[in-house]
Amino acid sequence: MPNFLKKISNIIQLSRSIDFAKLDAISQKVDLPKMMEQFANMDEAQLNGLSKMLNGSHKKKELPTINSDFYELHLRLTPEQKEIQQRVRNFMENEVKPIVNNYWLHDEFPFELIPKFRELNLCGITYEGYGCPNLPFLMEGVVAMEIARVDASLATFFGVQSGLAMGSIYICGSGEQKAKWLPQMQKFEKIGAFGLTEPDVGSGAAGGLTTTCKKTENGWILNGQKKWIGNATFADVLIIWARDLDDNQVKGFIVEKDTPGFSVEKIKGKMALRIVQNGLITLTDCLVKDENKLANANSFKDTAKVLQMTRAGVAWMAVGCGRGAYESALDYTRKRKQFGKPIASYQLIQGHLVEMLSNLTAMQTMVFRLSELQDTGLLKDEHASIAKVFCTLRTRDIVSQAREVMGGNGILLEYDVARFVADAEAIYSYEGTKEINSLIVGRAITGFSAFV
Structure with missing residues (x-):
């Protein structure tokens, strides 16, 4: 008798999981007396299992956290490095993600983000001195990854500023040139661009640059065009690479935006990296002072x-x-x-x-x-x-x-x-x-x- 009463109790408990408002609809499709007979023939384990299944169907399934670092490579970072990674992620999620699609759609740059990039204090991330963080190259990569995880356009903007433009001065500049430009660029007080690619010269830049330079008494005269130059429309300083007419070697120059003979036109109609403001640069007898010729940029x-x-x-x-x-x-x-x-x-x-x-x-x-x-x-x-x-x-x-x-x-x-x-x-x-x-x-x- 106790086992019989326990079975009845289990059936009653199970019945509480059934929506009796839908019973009429169910009876049109299912033989209810036969189904109840099957319930009565179930043992205790079967009833418990059915009860769990019915009760569980109303619970929200707990899903695993989305983790794209499947091999947990972040564990190789130091606590300080993890903090930097998280800081960049928070910035991109909170400041950039809500506005990025609108700027991408309209082919515009979110200039209001530049002061916020400055606050991260990560520009020139691997360089020593000049206000730069002097962190490992690993962190330069992690930062690039975290920015591109939300928007590749802003990762390109940051890479041009911190890598190509500042890097050209850091690697090829004189002590005076580094001291003059790098601290300002590190704080985003001066925005940089990097001009190597040309309208008709991309992969063949090593030996085929058509932009030329020639030494004169007053400095260097540059002539030619550069295309696809990121940040070019609003950059303060542009690194321009040109072929020397005298020795046929590639030289590098720091060209300031207000230099006579320098002009830039925004490239429109792009389907990718639309936030990046790419420019077509034209140099027409552009006179660059001797002090702005990169001291250690004398070949490709x-x-x-x-x-x-x-x-x-x-x-x-x-x-x-x-x-x-x-x-x-x-x-x-x-x-x-x-x-x-x-x-x-x-x-x-x-x-x-x-x-x-x-x-x-x-x-x-x-x-x-x-x-x-x-x-x-x-x-x-x-x-x-x-x-x-x-x-x-x-x-x-x-x-x-x-x-x-x-x-x-x-x-x-x-x-x-x-x-x-x-x-x-x-x-x-x-x-x-x-x-x-x-x-x-x-x-x-x-x-x-x-x-x-």
């Missing part, structure tokens, strides 16, 4: 030193772009329901997500090692080049699959992934195309140069 080998240093940052930027796309896609698929369930619960979607995370994890481990080589003085051109090739290729795969799992919503700016898809195309091409960087690696591993 000197230019290449700057590019090697910053190319590693582009690989990190690609990782950030991939992280942002993956995280957005994963979050979307866990919320978006089709056929009564979140689409993240379906095998095909999980297959896409796992492939995205696999690529992302491989990219992250590669750039961590790349920065370790840089910090120990072992970095070579081919190390930076293979990372740039691999990471930008895989980023294209990641953003494509992110758009895939989001369906039609993947092309809407409000879901962010559309912006990552477009921006990945620019990252793939700048600072050396896949083909040129592949030839750098190919030369290193075969001993043969395949350059024309």
